[in-house]
Amino acid sequence: MSDYLIQCRGLYKSYGLRPALRGVDLAVGPGRIVGLLGPNGSGKTTLIKLLCGLIQPTTGTLAVDGSAIGPYTKSMVSYLPDRMYFASWMKAVDLFDLFRDFYADFEYEKAIDMCRSLGVEPRDRLKAMSKGTKEKVQLVLVMARSARLYLLDEPIAGVDPAARDFILRTILTNYNEEGTVLISTHLISDVEKVLDEAIFLKEGKIMLHETVDNIREKEGKSVDALFREIFRAEPMEGGGF
Amino acid sequence: MDWKLEDDRPIWTQLTEQLKRRIIAGVYPPGSKLPPVRELAAEAGVNPNTMQRALAQLEQDGLARADRTAGRLVTQDAEALEAVRTAQARVIVQRYLNEMAELGYSREEAGLLPQKEETI
Numbered sequence: 001m002s003d004y005l006i007q008c009r010g011l012y013k014s015y016g017l018r019p020a021l022r023g024v025d026l027a028v029g030p031g032r033i034v035g036l037l038g039p040n041g042s043g044k045t046t047l048i049k050l051l052c053g054l055i056q057p058t059t060g061t062l063a064v065d066g067s068a069i070g071p072y073t074k075s076m077v078s079y080l081p082d083r084m085y086f087a088s089w090m091k092a093v094d095l096f097d098l099f100r101d102f103y104a105d106f107e108y109e110k111a112i113d114m115c116r117s118l119g120v121e122p123r124d125r126l127k128a129m130s131k132g133t134k135e136k137v138q139l140v141l142v143m144a145r146s147a148r149l150y151l152l153d154e155p156i157a158g159v160d161p162a163a164r165d166f167i168l169r170t171i172l173t174n175y176n177e178e179g180t181v182l183i184s185t186h187l188i189s190d191v192e193k194v195l196d197e198a199i200f201l202k203e204g205k206i207m208l209h210e211t212v213d214n215i216r217e218k219e220g221k222s223v224d225a226l227f228r229e230i231f232r233a234e235p236m237e238g239g240g241f
Numbered sequence: 242m243d244w245k246l247e248d249d250r251p252i253w254t255q256l257t258e259q260l261k262r263r264i265i266a267g268v269y270p271p272g273s274k275l276p277p278v279r280e281l282a283a284e285a286g287v288n289p290n291t292m293q294r295a296l297a298q299l300e301q302d303g304l305a306r307a308d309r310t311a312g313r314l315v316t317q318d319a320e321a322l323e324a325v326r327t328a329q330a331r332v333i334v335q336r337y338l339n340e341m342a343e344l345g346y347s348r349e350e351a352g353l354l355p356q357k358e359e360t361i
Contacts, residue, residue, distance in 0.1 A: 033288050165286060173283045193246060193287045213251040213291065222248035 004066075005030045005149055005180045006051065011060035013046055013204075020046040022204035024060070028180055028197070030148070033172075035191055035212075036184040037223070038201030039231050044184040045082055047201070048151045051182075052079040064149060075104070078147035082154045082184075084134055088127035092120065092137045096144075103145055111144035114170065132159040139167060143174040150181040156190060164190050189224040198223050200230065242268055244285035252287060256295035257302075264304055264315055265326050275305060275313040 004027045011024040021043045028034055036044050049055045050062060053069040064073040086095060092115060099106045115122045118136045126134055135158045142150060155171070156164045164187070172194055175181050185191055192198075192212060200208040207230070208215075215223050242263055246255050263269055275281070275296070282292040296313060299305045303321045308314050316322065341351035 031290070033290075169283055169286060172286070172289070173279065177289075193252060193285075193291075196288050196290050212288075213253055213294075216249070216251045220249050225248065 004028060006062075006064060006182070007066075008047075008062040009060055011047075011050065011062055012058050013043075013050060013055070014058050019204055021050075021057075024204070024206055026199070026206060026209065028182070030178050030180055032196045033175075033181045033183070033194055034197045034199060035188070035195040035223070036182055036199050036201065037186065037188055037227060039186065042201040043204040044201055045153055046204075048079070048153050048182065048184060051149070052077050052151055076148040078103075078142045078145040078150045080138060080142040080150070080152040080155055082157075084126075084138065086126055086138075089125060091125050092122040092140070095137065095141055096122070099141055099145070105146045107144050107146065110174075111140050114140045114144060114174065118166065118170065132163060135159055136163075136167070139170065143171060146176040146179070148176070148179050150175055150179060152181065152183045154185055155183060156185065156187055161190070168194050188227050189222070192223050195223070200227065202231070242266065244287075246285075246287075253291050253294040253298070256285065256287065256292060257298040260295060260299050261302075261304060261325050262329065265322065265329065269315050271315055271319075271322060272317045273315050274311055275315060277312065 006026060006028040008024050008026040011021055011026075012019070013021040024043075024047065036047065038044050046055070050057055051064060051069070053074055062069065064077060067073050096106075096108055096111045099111075100108050112122055115137070118140065120129075120133055120136050120140070124133075126137070129137065135155070139152075139155055142152065150171075152171070156167055159167060168191060171181060171183075183191055183195070195212050197209065197211050198215060199206055212223055215226060219226050221229075242259075244256075244259060246252055260269075264271075269275055276284075278293050278296060279289050281296075282289040285292065296305065300307060300313075302325075303318065304316050304325060305313050306316065338348065338351055341354070342348075346354070
């Protein structure tokens with residue numbers, strides 16, 4: 001056991017010559033819902049992929065629950081990728097069977113219940129489902145595990161605003177209480193209310209890591225407003241529109 | 242009663258205010274059991290830790306107390322409830338007077354207007 005569920009020191013990752021993360025130091029405790037916020041290309045997905053062991057850091061160290069990334073950490077990390085990776089001939093229930101085999105903490109009944117409350121028919125084939133419905137199935141797969149760390153990469157990007165609220169509620173009511181949820185998104189105003197902490201990533205570095213209430217107290221504005229202020233697109237010098 | 246959250250202030254303080262309003266309005270009557278943190282959090286669409294903090298403040302303000310077996314109970318202390326009701330009323334009156342002043346009404350005129358409104 002470790003005080004922090006996630007710990008990164010001097011984390012650096014480049015793809016070829018192109019740096020994606022440039023020295024990330026981060027500590028996140030258990031039982032938190034944390035927003036990983038930043039514009040496109042700021043390194044959100046890279047950080048999440050490092051945490052679930054899909055890619056290796058160029059330099060620096062990272063640990064989940066005090067352990068280096070490996071079979072132990074993978075058994076307690078539930079990851080929602082930013083894209084679909086399932087065969088379209090499969091049914092949702094086939095995926096549930098698969099996950100039950102792969103993960104000891106996957107709760108089959110809970111997955112079926114969640115489908116019901118999200119309005120998904122678990123016996124439908126994926127190819128017969130809309131993009132939003134497929135995303136819901138993916139979310140069910142991830143949240144039906146009682147994991148310690150949930151890594152959700154853009155969980156609400158593909159669904160309409162009404163479904164977004166519903167999905168956020170599903171996340172809120174289903175995550176394991178000692179577990180931490182890391183949500184990457186740029187739809188900040190939608191997720192702001194459910195977050196404990198916000199992390200702002202800019203060009204591969206953390207420029208702010210603070211609780212949402214502290215941000216609101218200090219700045220007198222929402223996290224969304226602060227984000228827009230910090231990341232306001234400046235026209236290139238001499239460019240102009 | 243819906244949960245309304247504004248952008249420019251911490252969420253937990255707004256939750257405490259709205260819990261108080263609900264207690265005064267009788268949504269959670271004196272001596273009754275408050276819903277569990279998670280349920281309230283899900284209802285308001287907020288983080289359970291934030292709701293927890295709001296409820297802790299409610300306890301600190303003497304409007305609720307934690308019972309080891311029954312969960313969290315609304316106070317039955319009529320004095321404490323009345324104090325919160327008065328405080329809320331004052332906020333509303335102050336807001337009214339400020340807005341009327343912006344419209345150019347004197348304090349006296351502003352005070353008389355609600356009575357006229359009744360007779361119209």
